Amino acid sequence: MxxxxxxxxxxxxxxxxSRHLNGRRLVYLDSANSSQKPRQVIDAMSRFMxxxxxxxxxSAYQLAVESTDAFEGARGKVRAFINARxxxxxxxxxxxxxxxxxVAHSWGRANLAAGDVVVLTHMEHHANIVPWxxxxxxxxxxxxxxxxxxxxxxxxxxxxxxxDGAKAFAFSAMSNVLGTINPVRHLTDAAHAAGAIAIVDAxxxxxxxxxxxxxxxxxxxxxxxxKLCGPxxxxxLWGREDLLDAMPPFLGGGNMIADVRLDGFSCAExxxxxxxxxxxxxxxxxxxxxxxYLNCLGMANVRRHEMEIVDKAITTLxxxxxDDITIHGPTNLEVRGATLSFxxxxxxxxxxxxxxxxxxxxxxxxxxxxxxxxxxxxxxxTARASFYIYNDERDIDALADALExxxxxxxx
Amino acid sequence: xxxxxxxxxxxxLDHYRTPRNxxxxxxxxxxxxxxxxxxxxxxxxxxxxxDDEGMIADVKVSGQGxxxxxxxxxxxxxxxxxxxxxEARRIVRAFKAMMSLPDEDAADDGPVNLGDLxxxxxxxxxxxxxKCATLAWNTFTQCLDHSVSSA
Numbered sequence: 001m002x003x004x005x006x007x008x009x010x011x012x013x014x015x016x017x018s019r020h021l022n023g024r025r026l027v028y029l030d031s032a033n034s035s036q037k038p039r040q041v042i043d044a045m046s047r048f049m050x051x052x053x054x055x056x057x058x059s060a061y062q063l064a065v066e067s068t069d070a071f072e073g074a075r076g077k078v079r080a081f082i083n084a085r086x087x088x089x090x091x092x093x094x095x096x097x098x099x100x101x102x103v104a105h106s107w108g109r110a111n112l113a114a115g116d117v118v119v120l121t122h123m124e125h126h127a128n129i130v131p132w133x134x135x136x137x138x139x140x141x142x143x144x145x146x147x148x149x150x151x152x153x154x155x156x157x158x159x160x161x162x163x164d165g166a167k168a169f170a171f172s173a174m175s176n177v178l179g180t181i182n183p184v185r186h187l188t189d190a191a192h193a194a195g196a197i198a199i200v201d202a203x204x205x206x207x208x209x210x211x212x213x214x215x216x217x218x219x220x221x222x223x224x225x226x227k228l229c230g231p232x233x234x235x236x237l238w239g240r241e242d243l244l245d246a247m248p249p250f251l252g253g254g255n256m257i258a259d260v261r262l263d264g265f266s267c268a269e270x271x272x273x274x275x276x277x278x279x280x281x282x283x284x285x286x287x288x289x290x291x292x293y294l295n296c297l298g299m300a301n302v303r304r305h306e307m308e309i310v311d312k313a314i315t316t317l318x319x320x321x322x323d324d325i326t327i328h329g330p331t332n333l334e335v336r337g338a339t340l341s342f343x344x345x346x347x348x349x350x351x352x353x354x355x356x357x358x359x360x361x362x363x364x365x366x367x368x369x370x371x372x373x374x375x376x377x378x379x380x381x382t383a384r385a386s387f388y389i390y391n392d393e394r395d396i397d398a399l400a401d402a403l404e405x406x407x408x409x410x411x412x
Numbered sequence: 413x414x415x416x417x418x419x420x421x422x423x424x425l426d427h428y429r430t431p432r433n434x435x436x437x438x439x440x441x442x443x444x445x446x447x448x449x450x451x452x453x454x455x456x457x458x459x460x461x462x463d464d465e466g467m468i469a470d471v472k473v474s475g476q477g478x479x480x481x482x483x484x485x486x487x488x489x490x491x492x493x494x495x496x497x498x499e500a501r502r503i504v505r506a507f508k509a510m511m512s513l514p515d516e517d518a519a520d521d522g523p524v525n526l527g528d529l530x531x532x533x534x535x536x537x538x539x540x541x542x543k544c545a546t547l548a549w550n551t552f553t554q555c556l557d558h559s560v561s562s563a
Contacts, residue, residue, distance in 0.1 A: 348476075348477065348478035348479060349452070350452050350454075350477075350478035350480075350541075350544065351478045351479045354416070354419065354538065354541070355416060358415075365452060366451060366452040366453055367452065367453030371453060374453055380452070380453040380454055380455060380476050380477070381453045381454070409416060409425075410420075410479070
């Protein structure tokens with residue numbers, strides 16, 4: 001391990017990792033689904049609720065000021081974490097799914113008409129497919145798809161023709177199934193050259209890499225809190241100020257208005273315009289604490305640690321199981337994160353995950369909310385082990401040992 | 413935690429490795445229904461042929477799934493084939509009751525011998541897998557409903 005990254009100290013920060021089930025330690029390999037939470041996040045949320053909690057933006061009392069400062073402070077932390085220009089370009093949503101729906105609903109309805117083209121890729125999560133399908137059904141927009149290479153990267157040979165005439169290109173920065181890290185800047189440049197905007201689903205990318213929305217030249221970027229050590233219930237839409245300003249509101253209600261009359265309403269300024277109703281206040285505080293925590297580790301160190309872990313995982317699994325294991329996605333570590341989807345012998349992923357559970361090895365089995373990609377892979381499901389800052393070689397060995405156990409049961 | 417031996421009984425693994433009544437039937441005269449397990453992505457098709465006397469003349473299953481869904485489907489086909497449709501519905505209700513999914517209509521059913529299917533009762537200890545075990549049965553019920561409405 002890198003001298004700059006002490007995984008034992010990281011593990012000690014996560015209370016749940018000291019839990020034993022049936023006398024065995026927990027081997028949590030499902031962080032691409034949702035990450036565990038460090039003591040620092042849990043404490044920040046508890047302290048806030050015990051000491052400072054109140055509604056925000058509305059009242060003059062001391063608590064309301066403290067609460068509003070904490071909430072807006074979290075927005076500032078998010079802005080700095082992704083190197084956005086302005087705090088009010090950061091919109092808090094319920095999750096990344098809602099953020100993508102916000103873009104499709106608000107930007108899409110204001111800018112797309114029948115026949116307009118939106119380009120997606122075969123590796124998208126359902127959250128970056130279904131909102132566009134809904135718009136296609138309602139508006140008659142046309143979807144085009146970037147296909148994949150055999151090793152699970154985007155096949156960009158015909159990107160120019162796919163983007164020709166397109167209004168938007170919405171793509172994942174990192175695949176939640178294959179672990180593929182896409183060339184975001186190349187893709188945003190291609191989108192802009194074609195006159196399209198670039199919408200980046202960065203759910204799997206932000207928790208594991210340095211994110212710079214300006215260097216990416218993105219127009220919109222979404223991610224969730226719960227995958228980067230923060231709580232569930234809050235996500236982020238970052239958007240370019242001029243785009244957000246020109247968009248109609250998404251949800252209507254309190255907080256998003258400047259004025260409401262019997263004959264209509266006018267919108268508040270950014271970011272309130274897109275934050276109708278009481279927001280996830282405590283969750284924002286938790287997200288801010290999670291960002292502080294990751295900044296202390298250093299995102300460059302996080303990425304280095306994960307490259308080492310995924311390298312060891314691939315090496316261990318391939319050397320122990322050879323042709324009996326098929327790991328999907330790129331082998332080049334430069335373009336892959338620490339998310340491993342695999343097929344093991346002929347054992348169905350659901351059965352695999354059941355057997356691994358006996359050893360407290362938590363992996364996801366299923367279609368990973370990416371059914372179009374599953375069809376490309378020719379599978380109905382895969383097993384997926386995903387590693388994060390608190391995983392080490394012991395977890396890789398525990399996974400491999402548990403896979404041996406699965407072979408014994410199914411004796412294939 | 414319940415042990416895996418409760419789940420992966422030998423007879424289940426046998427049906428998984430050597431599924432009975434796999435394949436397709438010509439539609440029509442048979443009817444087909446498709447079932448999805450939205451949690452894991454499994455998809456199966458059940459084909460059902462009910463004859464003029466209301467007997468289940470043939471039933472086949474295609475598609476893919478885990479050991480529990482595939483073995484349950486295989487055992488189901490054996491349990492219902494050659495039986496009157498009404499009897500098949502009784503077996504469905506009894507099986508779902510074993511999966512802790514009782515049906516109001518089951519009150520008058522009396523005892524139903526599930527035979528090999530009893531091996532699947534361990535699934536109840538793994539609640540996530542109940543959907544796997546019942547996938548074929550729900551799909552089969554759709555087929556029965558289609559057969560009745562088209563008869």
